[in-house]
Amino acid sequence: MVEHMSNEVEPSRRDLGLEAVESVAVVNDGPAPFAKQLLGFWVTFRTMFKKVNTVSYPEVKEPTAPRFHGRHQLNRHPDGLEKCIGCELCAWACPADAILVEGDANTDEHRMSPGERYGKVYQINYLRCVFCGLCIEACPTRALTMTNEYELADDSRAKLIFEKEDLLAPLRAGMLMPPHPMYPGMDDSNYYKGDVLGFHPSQETSSEVKHD
Amino acid sequence: MTTAELLGQDPGWLIAVKGLLVFVLCVLLTLMSVWGERRIVARMQMRLGPNRVGPFGLVQALADGVKLALKEDLIPAAADKIVFVIAPIISTTACFMAFAVIPMSGPVTLFGHKTAMQLTDLPVGVLYVLAIASIGVYGIVLAGWSSGSTYPLLGGLRSSAQVISYEVAMGLSLVAVFIYSGSMSTSDIVAAQQKWWFAVVLFPSFVIYAISMVGETNRAPFDLAEAEGELVGGFHTEYSSLKFALFFLAEYVNIVAVSALATTLFLGGYHALPGLGFTEQWLGGWFTIVWFFTKVIFFFFIFVWLRGTLPRMRYDQFMKFGWKVLIPVSLFWIMVVASLRVMSLHGAPRLTVLAFSSGVVLIVLGINIAFDSAKKRAREVPESNFAAPTFAVPSIPGASIVELENPRG
Numbered sequence: 001m002v003e004h005m006s007n008e009v010e011p012s013r014r015d016l017g018l019e020a021v022e023s024v025a026v027v028n029d030g031p032a033p034f035a036k037q038l039l040g041f042w043v044t045f046r047t048m049f050k051k052v053n054t055v056s057y058p059e060v061k062e063p064t065a066p067r068f069h070g071r072h073q074l075n076r077h078p079d080g081l082e083k084c085i086g087c088e089l090c091a092w093a094c095p096a097d098a099i100l101v102e103g104d105a106n107t108d109e110h111r112m113s114p115g116e117r118y119g120k121v122y123q124i125n126y127l128r129c130v131f132c133g134l135c136i137e138a139c140p141t142r143a144l145t146m147t148n149e150y151e152l153a154d155d156s157r158a159k160l161i162f163e164k165e166d167l168l169a170p171l172r173a174g175m176l177m178p179p180h181p182m183y184p185g186m187d188d189s190n191y192y193k194g195d196v197l198g199f200h201p202s203q204e205t206s207s208e209v210k211h212d
Numbered sequence: 213m214t215t216a217e218l219l220g221q222d223p224g225w226l227i228a229v230k231g232l233l234v235f236v237l238c239v240l241l242t243l244m245s246v247w248g249e250r251r252i253v254a255r256m257q258m259r260l261g262p263n264r265v266g267p268f269g270l271v272q273a274l275a276d277g278v279k280l281a282l283k284e285d286l287i288p289a290a291a292d293k294i295v296f297v298i299a300p301i302i303s304t305t306a307c308f309m310a311f312a313v314i315p316m317s318g319p320v321t322l323f324g325h326k327t328a329m330q331l332t333d334l335p336v337g338v339l340y341v342l343a344i345a346s347i348g349v350y351g352i353v354l355a356g357w358s359s360g361s362t363y364p365l366l367g368g369l370r371s372s373a374q375v376i377s378y379e380v381a382m383g384l385s386l387v388a389v390f391i392y393s394g395s396m397s398t399s400d401i402v403a404a405q406q407k408w409w410f411a412v413v414l415f416p417s418f419v420i421y422a423i424s425m426v427g428e429t430n431r432a433p434f435d436l437a438e439a440e441g442e443l444v445g446g447f448h449t450e451y452s453s454l455k456f457a458l459f460f461l462a463e464y465v466n467i468v469a470v471s472a473l474a475t476t477l478f479l480g481g482y483h484a485l486p487g488l489g490f491t492e493q494w495l496g497g498w499f500t501i502v503w504f505f506t507k508v509i510f511f512f513f514i515f516v517w518l519r520g521t522l523p524r525m526r527y528d529q530f531m532k533f534g535w536k537v538l539i540p541v542s543l544f545w546i547m548v549v550a551s552l553r554v555m556s557l558h559g560a561p562r563l564t565v566l567a568f569s570s571g572v573v574l575i576v577l578g579i580n581i582a583f584d585s586a587k588k589r590a591r592e593v594p595e596s597n598f599a600a601p602t603f604a605v606p607s608i609p610g611a612s613i614v615e616l617e618n619p620r621g
């Protein structure tokens with residue numbers, strides 16, 4: 001009975017965390033022998049004939065990592081309506097206060113996005129942006145994502161404030177330039193679920209009517 | 213006819229032309245060596261180096277020079293203005309002057325005159341180079357002092373201490389050369405190496421000279437006078453524009469100058485490599501200049517290689533190395549060389565020379581072994597027992613861990 005108890009209670013060195021750091025006595029032999037020190041010269045000499053690590057940038061452009069944080073992009077639904085609903089969550093998430101959003105209400109005559117509201121003004125100041133991607137995480141509609149584009153240098157402050165038209169994704173095949181109505185028989189939840197796969201001819205005609 | 217006699221017949225205009233040639237050569241070499249150094253160091257660090265301006269970036273140094281010249285020339289309010297302006301001029305002038313006595317080619321024909329590519333030949337040519345090099349240090353010391361600020365002053369003081377220490381070792385390493393060649397004239401020293409280079413005959417001297425010339429030129433790993441990590445820019449922190457460019461120029465001309473001196477004193481100067489003596493007659497003797505600069509560039513490459521390989525030394529280690537290693541070793545070596553020379557001049561039998569040499573080798577080996585074992589004994593850490601605490605700690609060198617009595621056990 002006594003034996004049993006002592007086995008249970010006694011904490012081992014491992015329990016105390018003592019095994020976490022290896023206690024190996026370091027043997028200090030002083031500086032390496034002279035001949036061994038000379039090996040360093042061989043290292044630098046050999047390196048001269050190795051392939052260089054650097055890239056001749058403007059002529060040679062290497063692709064970035066696939067998830068590289070580059071310039072932002074405002075995406076569209078497959079029928080061309082904007083995904084941005086002007087909620088300003090990206091602007092609130094931004095630690096550098098680089099994003100300015102002004103929302104406005106969608107009307108039947110002027111519809112830019114499914115649902116109630118759209119982003120009327122959308123600016124990102126690339127002099128402030130730190131490319132942290134918190135805005136991407138904040139976006140509830142996946143309207144805002146980042147591209148791999150990294151060539152963002154320019155010669156004036158004004159040019160580095162990107163407007164909505166600089167950030168919007170281009171129209172792809174099957175997309176219509178908004179404003180135009182939503183897909184007939186679909187509401188904003190259908191859009192978010194991905195039910196809309198392209199535009200309907202009726203959207204096109206009504207958008208043409210509006211243009212006239 | 214000796215080179216000195218040959219040069220004595222030079223008309224005034226030829227001396228002027230040669231002076232100009234030496235000057236142009238030094239400036240061109242500086243431009244090329246700045247580019248070469250940056251390219252070589254870049255390759256050692258797996259980079260490409262400057263490759264934008266001109267083919268392979270060859271004109272990069274020139275572009276940098278133009279940029280420097282166009283910059284604003286600042287003189288700090290606290291600076292001693294006259295000395296501040298004179299300092300870089302002293303530095304640069306001294307470097308160029310050192311080149312006057314370097315023989316760059318054998319006898320050649322220049323504009324119909326038989327002469328040699330050497331501005332002048334002094335009976336004390338090498339001493340002259342040493343003297344001029346010391347004057348160059350004044351430029352650095354004065355620059356540091358006159359800047360009226362702390363870092364330059366520290367850099368200047370370091371530089372003076374450094375050059376004084378290493379010039380002693382350098383001077384001592386040259387003594388062996390003087391003993392063997394029987395002359396201090398650069399052209400005579402080159403002539404004395406026709407058969408065997410002094411780098412082979414006086415190998416220890418060569419090594420000491422090679423080390424001290426790096427110390428003398430304030431180059432990595434001995435670039436303590438302008439240690440960026442410690443002193444910002446050292447003596448040239450407050451300099452800008454052309455004055456800075458002059459220091460830059462001086463540094464590189466200095467490197468080329470000490471390399472040229474090393475070539476002259478130890479690598480047979482303008483003579484061809486052993487076995488290639490027939491090339492010395494090519495192009496009417498002008499080909500010797502190729503040999504000379506091949507050797508200079510070899511030394512320059514060593515400079516760059518050192519910079520690419522070694523970290524900067526700590527100041528006290530650097531001084532210790534100079535005073536406690538280089539100078540005593542030099543003195544001992546001079547003693548040996550002088551004894552051997554006296555023996556051979558007095559016609560001592562071969563056996564005596566051999567016995568003396570082996571005796572010296574044995575003494576050196578004995579001292580070395582005794583020194584090593586003393587060092588090893590000093591390094592042995594007495595074993596100490598310490599009580600291991602009940603929490604994780606890093607290990608202590610030379611200590612064994614004693615298990616604690618478990619307080620709860």
